[in-house]
Amino acid sequence: xPNLRFPKITLWRVLVTLIFATGLYATYARFLQGxxxxxxxxxxxxxxxxxxxxxxxxxxxxAGGFAVAAAAYILGFERYRPVVRAAVLISFLGYxxxxxxxxxxxxLPWRVWHPIFMWNRHSVLFEVAWCVMLYTTVLTLEFSPAxxxxxxxxxxxxxxxxxxxxxxxxxxxxxxxxxxxHQSFLGGLYLxxxxxxxxxxxxxxxxxxxxxxxxxxxxxxxxxxxYLSARSLNARFDISILGEISRLMAPLLAxxxxxxxxxxxxxxxxxxMFRWRSETGLFWLExxxxxxxxxxxxxxxxxxxxxxxxxxxxxxxxxxxxxxRLNVSVTGLQASAGVHYVPKWTEMASTIAILAAAVLAFRxxxxxxxxxxxxxxxxxxxAATD
Amino acid sequence: MKTKAILVDxxxxxxxxxxxxxxxxxxxxxxxxxxxxxxxxxxxxxxxxDKFVRRMCMHCQDPACASACPVGALxxxxxxxxxxxxxxxxxxxxxxxxxxxxxxxxxxxxxxxxVKKCDMCAGRLANGGLPACVxxxxxxxxxxxxxxxxxxxxxxxILENPAYVRHIYGSEEVGGTSVFFLSDVPFEKLGFVAAxxxxxxxxxxxxxxxxxxxxxxxxxxxxxxxxxITDRRKQVALDEAKEKFSPxxxxxxxx
Numbered sequence: 001x002p003n004l005r006f007p008k009i010t011l012w013r014v015l016v017t018l019i020f021a022t023g024l025y026a027t028y029a030r031f032l033q034g035x036x037x038x039x040x041x042x043x044x045x046x047x048x049x050x051x052x053x054x055x056x057x058x059x060x061x062x063a064g065g066f067a068v069a070a071a072a073y074i075l076g077f078e079r080y081r082p083v084v085r086a087a088v089l090i091s092f093l094g095y096x097x098x099x100x101x102x103x104x105x106x107x108l109p110w111r112v113w114h115p116i117f118m119w120n121r122h123s124v125l126f127e128v129a130w131c132v133m134l135y136t137t138v139l140t141l142e143f144s145p146a147x148x149x150x151x152x153x154x155x156x157x158x159x160x161x162x163x164x165x166x167x168x169x170x171x172x173x174x175x176x177x178x179x180x181x182h183q184s185f186l187g188g189l190y191l192x193x194x195x196x197x198x199x200x201x202x203x204x205x206x207x208x209x210x211x212x213x214x215x216x217x218x219x220x221x222x223x224x225x226x227y228l229s230a231r232s233l234n235a236r237f238d239i240s241i242l243g244e245i246s247r248l249m250a251p252l253l254a255x256x257x258x259x260x261x262x263x264x265x266x267x268x269x270x271x272x273m274f275r276w277r278s279e280t281g282l283f284w285l286e287x288x289x290x291x292x293x294x295x296x297x298x299x300x301x302x303x304x305x306x307x308x309x310x311x312x313x314x315x316x317x318x319x320x321x322x323x324x325r326l327n328v329s330v331t332g333l334q335a336s337a338g339v340h341y342v343p344k345w346t347e348m349a350s351t352i353a354i355l356a357a358a359v360l361a362f363r364x365x366x367x368x369x370x371x372x373x374x375x376x377x378x379x380x381x382x383a384a385t386d
Numbered sequence: 387m388k389t390k391a392i393l394v395d396x397x398x399x400x401x402x403x404x405x406x407x408x409x410x411x412x413x414x415x416x417x418x419x420x421x422x423x424x425x426x427x428x429x430x431x432x433x434x435x436d437k438f439v440r441r442m443c444m445h446c447q448d449p450a451c452a453s454a455c456p457v458g459a460l461x462x463x464x465x466x467x468x469x470x471x472x473x474x475x476x477x478x479x480x481x482x483x484x485x486x487x488x489x490x491x492x493x494x495x496x497x498x499x500x501v502k503k504c505d506m507c508a509g510r511l512a513n514g515g516l517p518a519c520v521x522x523x524x525x526x527x528x529x530x531x532x533x534x535x536x537x538x539x540x541x542x543x544i545l546e547n548p549a550y551v552r553h554i555y556g557s558e559e560v561g562g563t564s565v566f567f568l569s570d571v572p573f574e575k576l577g578f579v580a581a582x583x584x585x586x587x588x589x590x591x592x593x594x595x596x597x598x599x600x601x602x603x604x605x606x607x608x609x610x611x612x613x614x615i616t617d618r619r620k621q622v623a624l625d626e627a628k629e630k631f632s633p634x635x636x637x638x639x640x641x
Contacts, residue, residue, distance in 0.1 A: 031497075032497070033497075034494070034495055034496060034497050034499070035492075035494045035495075035499065036494040036495040041492075041494065042494070043423075043424070043482065043488070043490075043491045043492060043494075044488065046479040046482035046483055046492060047479065047480075047483055070609070073613070074609055074612050074613045074616060075612060075616060076615075076616030076617075076619065076620065105478075106476055106477045106478055107475075107476070107477020107478075107479065107492070107498075107499040107500070108475065108476050108477040108498060108499070108500075109476075109477075111475075111476035111477070112476060114456075114457045114474060114476045115456050115457055115476075118457035118458055118459075118474050119457075119458065120453075120455055120456055120457060120458035121595070122452075122453045122588060122591070122592065122595065123453060123454055123455055123456045123458075123480075123591075124454070124591050124594070124595065125454060125455075125456040125478060125480045126456035126457070127595065127598070128456075129456055169613060173606060173609050173610065173613070176605070176609055177602055177605050177606050177609070180601070180605060181598065181601065181602070185594075188591060188594050188595075189480070189483075191590045191591045191594055192450050192453070192454055192483075192484045192587050192588070192590055192591050193483060193484070194583055194587065194590060195486060195579075195583050196486070204590070207594055333483075337488075
């Protein structure tokens with residue numbers, strides 16, 4: 001067991017136990033005591049941390065899977081191949097956290113299937129629900145070989161892998177289209193809040209902004225997970241791939257920054273960027289973490305070639321992304337709601353527990369499945385070291 | 387049937403709260419008076435200075451809540467009311483985020499919570515009755531009738547009496563509503579949403595949603611084109627390699 005090599009594992013175990021114990025209590029509070037006991041949501045703040053962090057960030061930060069798969073299979077970035085499976089796994093687990101989180105968030109979670117039969121084509125949320133359902137299915141299929149190749153029955157296994165290979169490109173293609181749709185529609189949810197959402201965040205182009213920010217953020221998560229896999233889980237792959245991915249991330253962040261800047265200027269909200277209000281501070285925090293500092297860091301060759309530096313740069317990108325989504329979903333709506341919302345600890349605890357479960361699942365998948373190229377598979381090693 | 391509406395003339399409201407009581411009775415809610423809208427108070431009379439302002443669902447002509455609801459639980463009916471089908475609702479609360487007037491309430495304390503809002507007594511209307519609040523109003527501050535007639539009546543009152551603010555609140559707001567207010571004090575001072583958008587909010591999302599087929603079609607064609615180029619390049623590279631070297635490394639080729 002690799003665990004035994006780390007003396008600090010006991011500390012981690014205490015932490016993990018604590019996370020799951022509080023998460024369990026939060027789950028009890030949510031489902032057996034209700035919203036009033038488990039959240040600080042109110043009529044003025046109907047959507048809080050569960051939507052802002054669990055759904056908006058959960059989906060956005062899981063964009064790496066479709067981006068890396070598209071790069072490898074559709075754009076022909078062969079060097080990405082060795083990490084496609086890991087990237088897809090991260091997205092798959094990410095979407096599972098979103099689906100589980102949705103059960104906490106919905107008032108009547110046992111009706112989560114309603115959008116399948118009860119349609120409202122005018123609703124952005126309806127489209128999001130369908131895309132998330134379909135894309136989670138696509139991710140399950142994309143990831144399925146990693147599980148099914150462990151089947152003991154040779155013929156069934158080979159039949160499935162052949163079938164999977166035959167539809168893979170179509171799957172990736174559908175995945176890219178579905179992801180593009182719902183990544184932007186998550187922003188589209190806020191189109192209808194014109195007049196309520198603070199001007200620094202309301203934009204008729206908010207769907208595009210959500211889309212453009214999700215891809216670099218998803219890549220950042222992928223880089224972080226790859227780095228940790230190589231460092232702590234003995235995953236064998238060419239670590240220089242991290243720098244490679246970051247080379248893609250930097251221009252994507254720049255494009256987002258440009259789009260955001262032009263949008264703010266054309267909407268005429270520049271004065272809001274300098275008003276003495278809490279929104280202003282949080283806006284600059286978001287911009288600094290997501291755009292300014294990472295772009296400065298990524299422009300340095302030294303950072304791009306040093307996995308540890310790269311890891312922390314990506315951590316900034318992820319934090320900046322979270323700041324942006326929370327600004328849109330929480331901060332930006334405070335003024336019009338007239339209520340100051342601070343999430344209850346149980347909202348936090350349940351979200352963290354779900355996330356921790358996904359991290360643990362990732363860890364065990366890397367340890368027990370062939371997520372990264374195995375030494376025996378020479379063709380993959382060849383691709384990794386080309 | 388012509389679409390119905392409610393006209394509230396704030397100058398005639400004496401704050402007796404009969405409407406609140408009638409509403410609670412009609413909807414089977416606990417009779418205690420409440421200061422603001424809640425899951426158990428679908429209309430309340432708020433005091434602002436020496437004025438009394440009744441709050442309730444505005445029953446928009448093109449309601450943001452109905453366009454937002456993913457399962458179509460909220461509907462604008464031809465008769466005027468915006469109704470809520472509790473059997474469809476899954477509790478996502480997007481309607482509450484979408485509503486420009488912050489009207490829908492949620493049963494936060496219940497384990498099976500539903501959205502609560504005024505339904506203009508749609509059931510009573512269907513049987514030819516009046517909304518309970520209007521029927522209970524002793525001063526005629528709340529009127530019920532055909533939307534066009536009420537708008538004409540409101541205009542007439544404004545023209546005949548210069549004391550009124552020269553605006554019918556609800557005639558333009560978010561593209562028009564089915565609840566109108568007349569006042570002799572500026573509406574901002576009475577707690578009305580200061581400057582709601584004067585066009586229907588659902589059009590904001592409709593435009594984005596209308597792009598979906600184009601995005602899907604263009605996007606997938608583009609992606610397929612890119613894939614085709616990538617694949618073609620790979621084939622060419624493979625063929626070249628095959629010519630140069632022995633043909634033993636070609637097992638990667640896709641059928």
